Amino acid sequence: MAKNQHEYILPETSSTADFIASLQSIFTIREEHEAVIWRTFYDTFDWRLFNQGASLELYKDQTSPKVYWRADKDSARKIQLGLSSVPRFIDHMPRSNLRKQLEPIQKMRELLPRIKLKIKRQPIVVLNDEGRIIVRLNVDEYWFRPAKTRAAHVLGRRVSSKAVKGYQENYDQYLDFIQQLELRTAPDNMLKLALAETGHSAGDYTTKLNLLLDTDEPLIAALKEILARLSEIIHQNTPGTIRGEDTEYLHDYRVAVRKTRSVMSEIKDALPPDIVNTYGKFFSMLGKYTGPVRDIDVYLIKLDKYQKNLSKEGKKQLKAFKLHLQELRKEKQAALKETLKSSEYKQAMKSWDEYLQQPVENLDENSPQARPVSTVADKLVWELYQQTLEQGNVITPESPADDIHTLRKTCKKLRYVMEFFQSLYPARRIRELILVLKGLQDVLGDFNDYAVHIDMLKEFRKSVPEESVEKAMTAMIKELKKKQAAVRAGFAEQYAQYSSQDHIDEFREIFVDSR
Template sequence: MTAPPLQFELPEHMAAKKIISRLGNKIDFQIVSEQYAIKTFYDSLDWRLYSADILCELNQSKTASYISLIDRNSGECLALENLKEVPRFSSQFKNGSLKTLLDSLLGIRALLPLCQLPHQVYQINILNQDQKTIVRIRLEEYEGLDGRISLQPLKGYEKEFDRVSMLFEKSFELTPTTCSILNNALKLQGRRAKDYNSKLAIKLDPELRADKASKVIYRALLKAIKTNEAGTIADIDTEFLHDFRVAVRRTRAGLSQIKHVFPDSVVAQHAGFFSWLGQITGATRDLDVYLLNYKQYITALPDSLHDDIAPLYAFLKQKKKQEQTELANHLKSQKYIKRLLEWEQYLKEALPEKGCSNAANLTIKELADQRLWKVYKRLIKEAEEITEDSKAESLHALRKTCKKLRYLMEFFQSLYPDDEIKTLIKALKGFQDVLGNIQDVDVQATSLKKFSEEMMVNKVQSNTFLAMGVLVQNLETMRCAARKDFAKQFSLFNQEENRTIFKSLFAPQVDIKKP
């Protein structure tokens, strides 16, 4: 049996006072309060709560201020906490069901205000013959948006609730809704829910000329850079810089791997700029990673060394602050603003009737097949040459080739059967992870040794350096384990099923026919 609606939308012509007047002719009720309130919606930049069908609301009035988590589909309140201000991170909430739910969904992402809606709110109790409250009603009247009626059922009065819900739907002819007022408010801002996602979702016409399609790809990446720019400068949470860097890396990979679709002079000019962006953001991101891994560092140490490692955290925080200031200055500089604007203007310019090269005049599907097959074969060749004695530089070069292939596959994903291309991306990601682990522990071990030298100037106690030495040893153990896992992960990636899909999707016919 379908549950009765919990929420109704008021028609544009129907004011709250009119509803209340009509309600008095149908049922006994009591207006508990009438007051001005402000509703503010919160979510992470990448809509983690909304994607989990949850809305986060801060409701403020003269008499109350509380944050609630609402089921986006049913309107049910999942958690509520009296609060005057919303903390930035879930870890800053007090222990309870609301914090637990936010922790599981937000992770390290910050809660950001989406929009603020002033409104008049009426709290109404529906009464039975004994003057007992059987249903609570919240009636909200907004400026420029349709009002809302929300019903709260009370335990023991389920049948009464059904009758009240039916009254609004049938007698008042109100439309039940599961669509949050947030969606309507976003429309007024020219936005929509889930309008940002770090995952690429570029739709390409297979017949589109390669140079034109390339601009479509770069415009999507530029949007990601600009979306994360302010949050990176303000250091709102670490994922802003992470997504900023990923969009920069993807752009660099595109300029180096989607070859000859733009004039060489254009590529050289802008590739240098994005290389610079990669350099100036690297140190801050590395320190973010160290701070995020700090709990793992502690866990890996004996209990007796936990206090001794504390100065490392203070050192990392101070160093991160310095690097963040320098990074923010770079991203507010005329050099950055001017060069990014030049790139944006180039992407907006119309291309000539004929492309600058044979590659530019191919369809994007033709070019994608060529590039993906060539980089895939290079990856296999490099991976097969790796032995137990291979130097770190060889593994790092292989990792970069893996990134290039993955970025190309993500750029061109819409050109291929969804299930097959996703299978290959997932397999490649698994192989990338082991290469990433090898590189990361190498870099972290080297950095910890460098940090210990810098910390000596601060007259840190010797026990801290002892603890840091243990950390370096642990990282070396992890590196050895990752090296041993390399052959297994490459074997999984290079299994016959994946090789068959790669060939069927990307290989030219002449290659498929070869024994």
């Protein structure tokens, strides 16, 4: 709160009228026209601004709408921006200081209205004998409507005040009066309060599984928990994937689908065959519909990076290629949208959720489903780790690229499985193991990315038979191949750590010896 501005909480036990009456007993006041104010807080779907301590607010009263920005919690002052609405994407934001601050936080995500508060404001002015305004105050009643009900309710009432320049003494008298009423200072937490009312906290969207599995839990119960959490992520990202503009929804959606398929394929005998059969096909179908759109998204994101090395003609061609990709994306996105909006899809997801929510009962103790989850997890992780070592140990600088891709895929399976069962193991130790695996995956991923980019540029070269483009693309492909070779050289170092005796021992200790 800025200098000479104060805000206090009015207790639930006293009414606004009570407060005004006690104010009137000491000061000459005038009640101004009541006003209604809307405060809408914007954030990305995954609360990127909130997590950074920033806030972006659309403020609407009887005058023109305003947009306020606060870079972090510690900023005393909100900055009013020269905007009257919040642009959804960073590209729509005029070039400004704000854009510079927002860009690294928001990235490609859209900004959505996340929390909307309605304020019924009673402005009051305190007057001196000459009829001049000497203190301004507002009694604000904050209303909030939680997402799942139509009934709004009062979140709290506050009285805020501001000194009028030249009348400091009068303001001090007012503050004395407040002190006598023993009002509590109001923290700037309306956003948090509103969030608490929704039953959530900001930052509650995460793609991390964050499960709490029990080592003795029957396998089937644990799997259902994992799959239900993945289904939750799928549902959370479905509307955004259908809208199809913010590419991150599809990304998160797709990863959750892939993980779901991975559970079904890696732990086959635990789920009933008819379930694996039916839903295996369903999720594989989703993989097929989401794949092409995501591939194009990745292409489009990468394409911009190649712009700067191109001649004017090359830039023109690249733009044309980009347009072609955008058209193609529209087509694939339309097909994806139709699938996700179909009654078949909704029905399948519904019955999938119903299956996952059925309680686990009457298990035959000897059935594969009844095995304690930790036994299965130990074995699976250990086997997959062994498999990565077998594949990794034979990779030499001369091995074909396919060998690296095979290892990349196995590492991904191992990573998923380790994350599914993470909560069964000592937190710090498994985190360390995942971190080393991630380091290796990054190298393998970079290698693969370069391969994909090279293919993409080759395709572009083929699609535009023009000499300058041919030349530019050939040069760039050469450059990328060099970089890819450098990544490959770095592989040995990462892999050495991953396959070191110490590391193997650590894996063995956690996943074999503890059995």
